[in-house]
Amino acid sequence: MPPMKCLVILAGGKSTRMGQDKVFLGIGEESFLERIFRNAVFVFDKIFISTDSEKHKEQIEKLSCGGDPRMQIILDKFHDCGPMGGLLSVMAETEMEKFAVVPVDVPLAEMKVLDAMYDMMPADRQAMFLKTSGGIEPLIGIYARESETVFREAIERGDYKIRRVLTDTSVVSLEDLHMTEYDKCFKNINSKEDYIELYD
Numbered sequence: 001m002p003p004m005k006c007l008v009i010l011a012g013g014k015s016t017r018m019g020q021d022k023v024f025l026g027i028g029e030e031s032f033l034e035r036i037f038r039n040a041v042f043v044f045d046k047i048f049i050s051t052d053s054e055k056h057k058e059q060i061e062k063l064s065c066g067g068d069p070r071m072q073i074i075l076d077k078f079h080d081c082g083p084m085g086g087l088l089s090v091m092a093e094t095e096m097e098k099f100a101v102v103p104v105d106v107p108l109a110e111m112k113v114l115d116a117m118y119d120m121m122p123a124d125r126q127a128m129f130l131k132t133s134g135g136i137e138p139l140i141g142i143y144a145r146e147s148e149t150v151f152r153e154a155i156e157r158g159d160y161k162i163r164r165v166l167t168d169t170s171v172v173s174l175e176d177l178h179m180t181e182y183d184k185c186f187k188n189i190n191s192k193e194d195y196i197e198l199y200d
Contacts, residue, residue: 005118006096007044007111009036010139011060011104012052012076012086022105022189023051023060027198030064032107032189037065043111044100048093049073050086082160083139088151091143099143105189106140107198110182117142117172126150126166131173132186138162140186 011023011033024031030038033049040047047070051057057073065071074093078085087101098121100114113130121128121142129141139162147166154165163169174180189195 004045004096005043005100005115006046006048006094006098007040007100007102007114008048008050008087008090008143009033009040009102009104010050010083010086012050012056023056024063025107025189025195027107032104033060034063034065035107036102036104036109037068037071039109039111041068041070043115045070046096047071048090048099050076050090052076052079052086078155081155084151084155084160084162084165087143088148088155091145091148091151097145101139101141101143103139103188106186107189108185108187109140110179110185113174113177113179113182113186114140114142116177116179120172122170125168125170127162127169129163129169129171130186131171133183134187136163136171137186 023033027035037047049060049071051060051073057075060066060073074090076086077089100118102109117128126147127141127143130137150165159165174183189198
C-alpha cells in the first residue's frame with residue numbers, strides 16, 4: 001500500500017492588499033478554499049488547513065468541505081511569524097514525513113503538478129519549490145520533516161523568511177515537469193485587480 005500523501009493549505013493570511021478574506025472569496029459557486037480542497041482530494045489522502053484563529057476555524061468548518069474526514073484544521077501556534085509559523089504548527093501536530101504546500105490565494109492550483117513534485121522530492125532536501133513564469137514560489141512546493149527543526153530555530157531568533165533559513169532546497173520548473181500548460185494555474189490572487197483577471 002503506498003504511503004499517505006498530505007497537502008497543507010495555508011489559509012491564515014491577513015489579506016491586507018485584497019481588503020477581504022481570500023479564504024472565502026468566490027470562484028464560480030465555490031470559495032477559494034473549497035475549490036482547492038475539491039481538486040486536492042483526488043490526489044491527497046489528508047488535507048491540513050492552517051489558519052490563524054478559532055473564529056476563522058469555525059467559519060471554515062461551515063464550508064461545504066468542513067465536515068470532510070480528510071480535512072483537519074490546525075490553528076497557528078506561532079502568531080505573526082507568517083507562513084513559516086503556519087507550516088510549523090501543522091508539522092508539530094502530525095507525523096507525516098512530507099508535506100505538499102499551497103496558499104489559499106492560488107485557487108486554480110493544478111494538483112497534478114504537486115503530485116509529481118511529491119513523488120520526485122529528493123530525500124536529502126529540506127524542501128522543493130516550484131518555479132513558474134513568475135519566479136520561484138516557496139509557498140508552492142514540498143517540505144520535508146527535516147525543515148521542522150530549522151523553522152523552530154528560525155522563529156526563536158525572529159527570522160521568518162523561508163528561503164533564507166532553509167539551505168538544502170531544490171527548485172523544479174514547469175518545464176522540467178513538462179507541464180507548462182499549467183503556468184496560469186499558479187497565479188497568486190493578491191489584489192482586486194488579480195481577482196478581476198481571474199475571470200478574464
